[in-house]
Amino acid sequence: MKFFTGNPANRPAEVHPDAPQGEPYLAAEDLVMAVNLAIFLQRPLLLEGEAGCGKTRLAAAVACELGYPLYRWNIRSKTRYQEGLYEYDALLRLHDVNLGQKLADQQRDGERPIDPGNVENYLALKELGKAFTLRDCPAVVLIDEIDKADLDFPNDLLTLLEAPYEFRIRETDTPIRAHHPPIVIITSNKEKGNLPAPFLRRCVYHYVEFPDQPEQLKRIAEIHFQAQAPSPAQEGATALPEELVDVAIDRFLEVRNQKGLAKLPGTSEFLDWLRVLAQFGNQAPYPLETLRKATIANLPYRELLFKLRGDWRQSELSTSP
Amino acid sequence: MTTIEGVGGETLVLEAFLRLRRRGFNLGIDEYLAGLSLISAGAAPLPYGQSLATLQQGLKMLWCTSRSEQGQFDGIWEQALSAIAASPQVTIEDIAPQNPTPPPPVWPEQSPWSSPPVSADSTQGRDPQPALGDLTPAPQPVRAPFTPAEVDHSGDLQHYWPVSRRSMSYSWRYLRRIVPAGVPEVLDIAATVRQTAEQGFYLQPIFTQRDYNRAELLLLIDQKGSMMPLHPFTREVADTARYESGLPPEQVTVGYFQNVPGEFLYRDSFLTEPIERQTLLGRCNANTSVLIVSDAGAARGYRQLDRIRTTIDFLSELRRITQLYAWLNPLPVDRWSGSSAEMIARLIPMFQMDQEGLNRAVDVVRGLGLPRLRP
Numbered sequence: 106m107k108f109f110t111g112n113p114a115n116r117p118a119e120v121h122p123d124a125p126q127g128e129p130y131l132a133a134e135d136l137v138m139a140v141n142l143a144i145f146l147q148r149p150l151l152l153e154g155e156a157g158c159g160k161t162r163l164a165a166a167v168a169c170e171l172g173y174p175l176y177r178w179n180i181r182s183k184t185r186y187q188e189g190l191y192e193y194d195a196l197l198r199l200h201d202v203n204l205g206q207k208l209a210d211q212q213r214d215g216e217r218p219i220d221p222g223n224v225e226n227y228l229a230l231k232e233l234g235k236a237f238t239l240r241d242c243p244a245v246v247l248i249d250e251i252d253k254a255d256l257d258f259p260n261d262l263l264t265l266l267e268a269p270y271e272f273r274i275r276e277t278d279t280p281i282r283a284h285h286p287p288i289v290i291i292t293s294n295k296e297k298g299n300l301p302a303p304f305l306r307r308c309v310y311h312y313v314e315f316p317d318q319p320e321q322l323k324r325i326a327e328i329h330f331q332a333q334a335p336s337p338a339q340e341g342a343t344a345l346p347e348e349l350v351d352v353a354i355d356r357f358l359e360v361r362n363q364k365g366l367a368k369l370p371g372t373s374e375f376l377d378w379l380r381v382l383a384q385f386g387n388q389a390p391y392p393l394e395t396l397r398k399a400t401i402a403n404l405p406y407r408e409l410l411f412k413l414r415g416d417w418r419q420s421e422l423s424t425s426p
Numbered sequence: 427m428t429t430i431e432g433v434g435g436e437t438l439v440l441e442a443f444l445r446l447r448r449r450g451f452n453l454g455i456d457e458y459l460a461g462l463s464l465i466s467a468g469a470a471p472l473p474y475g476q477s478l479a480t481l482q483q484g485l486k487m488l489w490c491t492s493r494s495e496q497g498q499f500d501g502i503w504e505q506a507l508s509a510i511a512a513s514p515q516v517t518i519e520d521i522a523p524q525n526p527t528p529p530p531p532v533w534p535e536q537s538p539w540s541s542p543p544v545s546a547d548s549t550q551g552r553d554p555q556p557a558l559g560d561l562t563p564a565p566q567p568v569r570a571p572f573t574p575a576e577v578d579h580s581g582d583l584q585h586y587w588p589v590s591r592r593s594m595s596y597s598w599r600y601l602r603r604i605v606p607a608g609v610p611e612v613l614d615i616a617a618t619v620r621q622t623a624e625q626g627f628y629l630q631p632i633f634t635q636r637d638y639n640r641a642e643l644l645l646l647i648d649q650k651g652s653m654m655p656l657h658p659f660t661r662e663v664a665d666t667a668r669y670e671s672g673l674p675p676e677q678v679t680v681g682y683f684q685n686v687p688g689e690f691l692y693r694d695s696f697l698t699e700p701i702e703r704q705t706l707l708g709r710c711n712a713n714t715s716v717l718i719v720s721d722a723g724a725a726r727g728y729r730q731l732d733r734i735r736t737t738i739d740f741l742s743e744l745r746r747i748t749q750l751y752a753w754l755n756p757l758p759v760d761r762w763s764g765s766s767a768e769m770i771a772r773l774i775p776m777f778q779m780d781q782e783g784l785n786r787a788v789d790v791v792r793g794l795g796l797p798r799l800r801p
Contacts, residue, residue, distance in 0.1 A: 108471065138480075139487045141472055146460050146488070153493075195615050203628050256596055299592055302452045305491035312493050 109167050111137040120172030129328040130166035139311035149266050149289035154313030157371025160292040164247035176232035177247045180254045186261035189233040193276050198227045224276050236287040243285035252293040259304040322354045345383050346390050352397050353379050365419055370410045378409045435465040442506040461485055588780040597788045598671030606635035642677045648720030649682045656756050686736040715791035716751040722767035724757040734766045741773055752787040754779045
């Protein structure tokens with residue numbers, strides 16, 4: 106059993122070919138602990154927190170460091186739990202029955218095999234199914250925004266996400282049993298109120314806080330801009346001026362500490378804003394003094410920070426320098 | 427190196443677990459065992475067994491399922507600690523201060539689950555067995571599972587939240603009357619395959635009619651006056667019925683009234699758009715479910731004859747149109763006696779607004795009638 110350390114340098118030399126590549130992520134100590142707790146107890150990790158604070162990105166960071174493949178299952182309002190296991194294409198099979206009678210073995214090489222006698226041709230494993238069938242290592246499964254789904258959805262998942270990690274493909278009557286229990290990371294925004302209690306009880310719960318210390322933000326900015334460092338030829342043009350980062354962090358925290366904002370800008374907004382300040386427009390990087398002196402109402406690229414009309418207006422009323 | 431693993435740690439975990447359960451945390455025996463396994467030998471590479479602070483943090487993440495629960499955890503943990511310290515048999519060594527840097531972790535190859543997580547001597551110390559008797563895990567849900575109603579609203583009445591939003595949406599889902607209608611447009615795969623197999627060749631796909639939920643709901647909500655403190659809650663009742671019930675919007679009507687459903691009701695919660703009672707009831711048919719949400723005078727203990735008479739008028743008119751009606755009273759049953767609620771409850775199935783009451787009311791308005799009490 107391998108544990109997460111939050112340091113991408115611990116990535117093993119040999120990784121699964123589907124493992125994600127370098128994911129810049131700064132995991133706080135208690136978040137690392139929550140991940141390890143989930144790995145150790147083999148329970149799903151439920152993440153809540155402000156939008157844009159890195160709930161979703163964590164899964165990629167965990168998969169990246171441990172060298173496991175990441176399967177991301179995006180939940181929509183009509184998602185059924187079955188869709189995460191496998192798909193059976195009955196229509197295609199029906200179509201092939203007809204086609205087969207007409208084609209009479211005229212099949213060409215390199216095409217999809219048309220053999221409606223074999224049900225396997227019409228089955229495709231989906232995220233959880235893939236994770237269960239991995240032989241060499243566990244997988245990281247991200248169940249993104251579980252609260253969007255129908256009310257019954259979390260309850261349907263319950264039996265799947267605990268021992269013996271097993272489901273049955275009805276069409277072929279084969280049981281699929283996990284070789285390694287997957288590391289399951291679930292994110293929720295509480296759109297439809299709380300998740301059902303039996304589900305909550307089985308999860309390790311962590312609330313992802315916004316990193317509101319300037320040092321943390323600085324570190325996050327460094328990690329991210331390192332990761333997307335362009336080829337050496339362009340480096341001079343897009344390097345991140347350190348002073349600009351400091352000033353931007355100051356101003357950003359000031360915006361967040363403003364009273365009365367309904368939607369606080371998160372880490373992802375911060376990174377976007379910083380990148381735009383450093384690299385966008387004909388005066389990039391943005392002049393330091395102007396940024397320092399701008400009132401909140403005149404902050405450059407406010408479009409990236411305020412996402413509600415009320416917040417936008419509130420920021421215009423603000424008089425602080 | 428000694429750790430808090432052993433008798434002291436296990437007693438502490440048990441004590442904290444029992445205290446949390448008494449405070450209403452939804453924890454089962456699985457959660458207890460998971461908590462114990464944190465300080466078992468298998469968890470050695472993780473820091474939980476090394477100091478009280480890390481154990482506290484680990485249990486918090488494991489046993490709390492919301493921020494408000496996390497907020498309560500620390501206090502309960504302190505109580506558990508002092509309760510343990512008061513009992514002389516047990517000592518807990520917290521070695522963290524002397525040894526601030528944990529040793530470099532060595533990742534074990536074997537899963538700790540290959541051995542049972544609870545060590546054999548866990549019954550030493552204060553015997554946990556008697557306490558375990560009442561720790562049976564909650565039964566599996568057969569209908570809407572219990573969902574904690576976490577309240578993030580501030581204000582004095584924040585404790586009034588008898589049904590969570592999710593449970594409400596759940597209850598509305600049971601309000602259904604499925605009728606196939608319209609042109610046949612849904613491909614019936616099974617029937618098509620069967621027909622193809624019977625004929626030996628494929629002619630055409632078989633279509634069936636789409637199923638529609640034809641249930642209709644008329645929700646009548648008492649507004650203002652004694653219902654004023656309950657507005658956030660009744661708003662949620664109306665919202666979930668409108669948007670999360672799975673019913674098409676034109677099949678849900680919400681009407682508002684003040685004190686009694688008189689000649690005029692209102693289309694909005696501010697009571698500014700009046701609508702004649704006749705018009706409102708005229709839209710109903712024998713299949714319309716009618717739910718009334720009101721305290722019926724129970725909040726202030728009123729017993730005013732004219733109000734009761736108006737309500738009776740309304741009910742007898744309603745009864746001529748549909749038999750599917752029920753009354754939800756936000757006040758508990760023991761507050762009804764002596765007020766007009768007691769009398770109205772004899773005329774119409776009246777339920778206390780909680781999980782159980784809401785479920786039963788929805789049962790009644792979908793036609794699974796309870797025996798009606800007649801005056």
